[in-house]
Amino acid sequence: MLTIGQLASYAGVTVRAVRHYHQIGLLPEPERDSSGYRRYGAKAVVSLIKIRTLADAGVPLSQIGQMLDADPSTFAETIQRIDNRLHDEIERLKTSRKQIAQLAARDSLALPSEVVRYLDRLREIGVAERVVEGERDGWILVAARWPDHIHEMIPAKLAQLDDPQLVRLYRVLSEISESDVGDDSRLEEVADIMAAGMAEQAANSGETDPADVTPDDLPFDLLDALAVESDPRAQRLLDMMRERGWGSWTRSRPERLADPPDQGLSSRS
Amino acid sequence: MLTIGQLASYAGVTVRAVRHYHQIGLLPEPERDSSGYRRYGAKAVVSLIKIRTLADAGVPLSQIGQMLDADPSTFAETIQRIDNRLHDEIERLKTSRKQIAQLAARDSLALPSEVVRYLDRLREIGVAERVVEGERDGWILVAARWPDHIHEMIPAKLAQLDDPQLVRLYRVLSEISESDVGDDSRLEEVADIMAAGMAEQAANSGETDPADVTPDDLPFDLLDALAVESDPRAQRLLDMMRERGWGSWTRSRPERLADPPDQGLSSRS
DNA sequence: TGGGGGGTTGACGCAGCGTCAGGGTCAAGT
DNA sequence: ACTTGACCCTGACGCTGCGTCAACCCCCCA
CATH class of the missing domain: 1.10.287 (Helix Hairpins)
Structure with missing residues (x-):
């Protein structure tokens, strides 16, 4: 008669595994000798080998019992x-x-490659790393909500970078991000360029019915809030955009008058 | 500010998952509102999406934290x-x-295909199913101990089946297995054929030094014990073989005199 | 005012064992 | 007779990534 260790080593399994099979009723408990040790016969060895064969083949233990008979x-x-x-x-x-x-490339965390290329373009232009990271996080939010629309949006964004005004915009943003004073005059310039860009976009996109546009405000709110969380000065910028008649820089359509005064994420209760 | 449900659905995960990430410290606990609800900002959304991206790519949660920074x-x-x-x-x-x-074929449980063919041959010869199953279990034990020697052993076994004496042996065994009386005269015949076969084998294998043969008795003991467990009458057969000078029918070498009288597995303490 | 759909913590369950902890047993050497 | 070392025993937690109650609180709407 074999002890549990001999049994286990013959079948090439651990002692713990054998006891586990006992616990779940896969292998019947054998007789005990006078000192309480389990004693196994040859049939137990055969059973155990069969069990291991099935288990090694990926059969869940819970099914092996039924399979054997x-x-x-x-x-x-x-x-x-x-x-x-x-x-x-x-x-x-x-x-x-x-x-x-x-994921090998760091930026591509949760982002399609087109966006990564866009971010690299920003770096080439000389945009500060902090601003690029902010942009990246924004795109992560966008990609999560409209994964299929990204490839329509990126070409437009790349084209915008040919506009000297937008390059200027990113430069000023970079400077602001690297200083830590609240410089309102620069913010005003930024807001002006943004507002102009928004107007142009709105004109280009033609007379789309406002009700036709996606009514999903959440991602826009998140983008705004993300900026404010990254740099509280963005709140001033939001206010300025609102003075100029835009909900924020992330919305390419004018604010509807019926909307509550503060659309910012920070006010959602 | 978002509730946990809104956060979760934006990132495409369950509420439970978010709470789990809090528990293991992967996602920082956010502020609570007056009624104890968690309230999330945009950065949490970004973090959560990053986490999911890595998790979906197969990164264990325990490593995601370190990867993110x-x-x-x-x-x-x-x-x-x-x-x-x-x-x-x-x-x-x-x-x-x-x-x-x-494993598609039933017999091949833990057995190489050569053995399965051998067992099929036995069935063709008319060997009773119980005997074939006994053989099969025996081969399972052998295959577990000497997996690489099987393909040397099977051809010899197949060749033996051309010997009318061995066919006779299996026939008698089959008859015995199908009756349930202890018929000693038939057992004697079986023992005689077996002993003759063993002698022939011993002669064919030449003058191998006994010390040269594998000293591993356990598998032989198991084979003997397996037979006895399957059918107690096998014990008589073992005794008869021992009377004829063989340890058992499974050992192809003569019993050494120094060995204890009962080599059977059943006597191992 | 009641009901339905949120939220809260706490705890068990899953698969297949690994790995202590805290004992007892056996065989061999001193 | 005693010690050592290698086994054996049971019991219980740990691991992974949440799913799924339970039992209770909160908010909004008719």
């Missing part, structure tokens, strides 16, 4: 199900590997 | 490690799938 057709069905499960799992992991490959 | 080279290293892990995991599952494909 199932008729061949049931057995085959179960095998098929397990195999499908394994296949799906493999696909899941492969997808993960693809995604992880995308 | 790691320098690019550390980040890349970690990514590499994760990718290796995923790769290994995929290989494991692929191996499982291969193994599970092998």
Whole structure:
């Protein structure tokens, strides 16, 4: 008769595993000897090897019991199900590997490659890192809400960078971000350029029915709030934009009069 | 400000997941409002999306925290490690799938295909199912101990089946297994054929030094014990073999005299 | 004023064991 | 007779990433 250690080593498993199989009723508890040790016969060895074979093949322990005394057709069905499960799992992991490959570049956290290229363009232009990071986080929010629209939006943003006014805008923003005083005159300039840009965009996009535009305010509110959280001076900028008739710099349509006065995220109760 | 539900749905995760990230310190607990509700700002949304992105890519939660504020080279290293892990995991599952494909045929539980063919041959010869199952379990024990020697042993076994004496042996065994009386005269015949077979084998294998043979008695003991456990009448057969000078029918070498009288597994304390 | 759909903490459950903790047992050496 | 070291025993927590109650609080609407 074998002890549990001998049994386990013959089958190539750990003692703990054997006891676990006892606990879940997969392997029947054997007789004990006078000192309470479990004593195993040859059939237990065979059973244990069968169990390990199935377990190594990816069969969940909870199903092994039924498989060991199932008729061949049931057995085959179960095998098929397990195999499908394994296949799906493999696909899941492969997808993960693809995604992880995308993450090699730091910026691409949660961002499609087009956006990463856009951010690199900003850096080339000389935009301060803090501002680029703010932009990146903003795009993360946008990508989460409208993942399919990103590739329509990015070309427009890239084109805007050919406009000297917008380059000027980013330069001024960078300077502001690197100083820590509240310099209202620069903010006024920023607001002016932004307002002009918004007007131009609104004109270009033609006479779209306001009700036709997505009524989903949350992402815009988040973008505004993100800016304010990153740099409280952004709140002044928001106010300035509102003075100029825009809900914020993130909304490409005029503020509706019926809206409550403060659209900022900070006021959502 | 967002509630936990709004935050979760924006990022495409469950409320429970968000709370879990709080618990393990992955996402900082936000301020509470007057009634104890968590209130989230835009940065929390961005953080959560980043977390989900990494988690979806297969990064364990325990590492995501460090990754989010790691320098690019550390980040890349970690990514590499994760990718290796995923790769290994995929290989494991692929191996499982291969193994599970092998299991399609019922007998092949823990057995190489050569053995399955051997067992099929036995069935063709007309060996009773109970005897075949006994053989199968025996081979499971053998395969577990000497997996690499199986393909040397099976051809010899197949060749033996061309010997009319051995076919006779299996036939008698089958008859015995299907009756339930202790028929000593038939057992004697079985023992005689077995002893003759053992002698022939011993002669064929030449003058191998007894000390040269594997000293590993355990598998033989298990094989003997397996037979006895399957059918107590096998104990008589063991005794008969011992009378004829053989340790058992499983040992292809003569019993050493120095050995204790009862080699059976049942006597191991 | 009641009901439905939020939110809160706390705790168990899942798979398959690994890994202590805190004992007892066996075989062998001194 | 005593010690050592290698086993054995039970019981219980740990790991991963949440799902799923339970039991209670909060807000808004008809």
